[in-house]
Amino acid sequence: MPFSSDIFPPFPEMAPGEVWLVGAGPGDPRLLTVMAVHALRQANTIVHDALVDPRILRLAAGDAEIHFAGKRGGRPSSQQRDINELIVAEAKKGRRVLRLKGGDPFVFGRGGEEARALVQAGIPYRVVPGLTAGLAAPALAGIPATSRDTNHAVILAAGHRAAGDEGAADWEALAATGQPIVLYMALAQLPEIVAAFERGGLSADTPATIISNATGGEERILETRLSRLVSDAKVSGIEPPAVIVVGANAALRATLAPGMVRL
Template sequence: MLDWLKSLLVRRGHFAALDAADFPDFAPGSVWLVGAGPGAPGLISLLGYHALGQAEVIFYDALVSDRLLIHANPRAQKIFAGKRGGKPSPKQADITLQLIDWARKGKRVLRLKGGDPFVFGRGGEEAGALFRANLKFRIVPGISSGLGGLAYAGIPVTHRETNHAVIFLTGHDETGDVSPLDWPSIAKAAPVIVMFMAVKHLNTIVQKLLAAGRDPTDRLAIVSNAASPQQTVVETTLAAASDLADVPTPAIVVVGPVSAYRDALDWYTGPARENSFG
């Protein structure tokens, strides 16, 4: 367990209870795929913090906060492995090979990903390669930006007054083109649609949803840099979304009535902040 975390818990009287949790050993020659959550460093799990303090080599994504990395093992080698659209990025095959290579050297390897490793994070592909390489690995779930990011904007993904279903999708495929989804079915399948990596093709996606019969007055909100000091939220309608320009990324797009709850629930940046802990 991290020394600073131990000290904090001792002062607050929680150390004995957490010590009893018996965190698993981060064994040499193994790889942990850990979800860092969105933005705020406090959104990583305690097991994720445990791994951060034990790791000897850390491969971190572009969406991992610098404010989180300062809590890493100071002796760890940190390797940037982020992929951002339209910018030079490490190739996925190279990242996977490096994970395998460092683990075979007997290092404790941490693959630190924004959000959750198994939600549009290619964690399944990396874990599959580790399995085929006969290496030990552990998956540590994280808070997906499609949940936690919207929560920081005061947008509940579900609310019993508006929706009992939600669709999560990615706006582009592995080539960078708009996702080849059954858009007519998606348009009618749920009141709320949450879209990852959709800003680049937002105009095309909007037209596909409208052509499939989605209400032009349906609410649309875009949460950029979620759960960080740079967070911004743009609210509009589905029909007017094509007029938006220069939307900051990374961003989560949500279509549906739930963004209306921001008037009361925007605890992070809005009026409700006065009734929250800030």
Template structure:
């Protein structure tokens, strides 16, 4: 069976995007090849696309029948407020549009998809969620770091680091350190010195391997390997930039063997 025939057969199961509905969709970590068939189908059907800053232009271009609405949110830059984004989704749906709300990664993992879904429910707007390959798992796979590895870890934690340098951050970094299990931090590059300090205070050894993955799966992808003790200084020296994920734990050490490089 050819790829074309296989896709044609799968398309028979396609669920039509209905007028007045919103699809909350995940675009994956960046590479268009990471799109699911459901999301690809939704983009083809949409007549309104509300998309985030981390969605690549190549993916946006697939929705060639849609009116485009940029709703990107980037730290430290002018951004559309969340209430305005949800109001836009409601407005477009009530106009009878076929709305796709496209986010990087998966909409329910640090993508505020749950907030938007709740707003749609409260406004009686029908919606559907289309999962995406979450940025953390897609990024780790792309750079040769197994998310789980027998003999190394039995769990993994996904966390957000955007408030790690604030005194009122309610995330217990010391408790995360004490689990001894790997940690993947979203939005943690700017607060990396605080994250490293708090994990060390929780007992995590200074020589614990750490990776920073910048612009995962895209042509701009970069990987920096260090340790908990030196990663913040090295990230600054190398000019690592967002979007980046910070991976803390001994799964990072697998990269050198699997990829043949540090």
């Protein structure tokens, strides 16, 4: 049933042959945007990532076709080319296509690549932003992305590419900014990244926090320091998906988290 409230402007209808690139947020279905729920109720083809909570898919229309297109490091995964071809093919059939991605489709979600494929195929599309885990997970753990006491900027960086790979971050240069760095998909490359941070001038005592499975039932939070980040992560057995905060703002959790009532 459509949302009926004087609060909301009219919602756009998902037209046949149209694709919506929609962010599903960090996991908890309650953190979906209203527009994302609206899209889920209209789509008759849904192509979703591995990190989309199964409960979110239960919001889909009963006749919707569900396609899994997950990408997980070190595991058999859908190729981006195949995903692009799938959403284009479904749209050309006249389907109302929802490409559902964890977090935000344009923040390390390859939404830009999919948008480009749609433009090249002449397929109209819309973007529905979602809460990205790099900001939402720390906030829910009591770590502000920015604070006047610690920082006025924050860096979001994908950590799954090794140094020298095309598009890989220059970790030493990022460390030299002195600003907090939020790492996505970084556990596998963590030793290399930490070593580069130290070469870039980050103190061994720099606060660091790992948040694994944010907003999920198996969420784990590990507080440590840069010098112990790799060893503590290994000993704890913490697993992806994980967001890692390295910087002065991570230390704010000690004073902010005790009074926080979790969602």
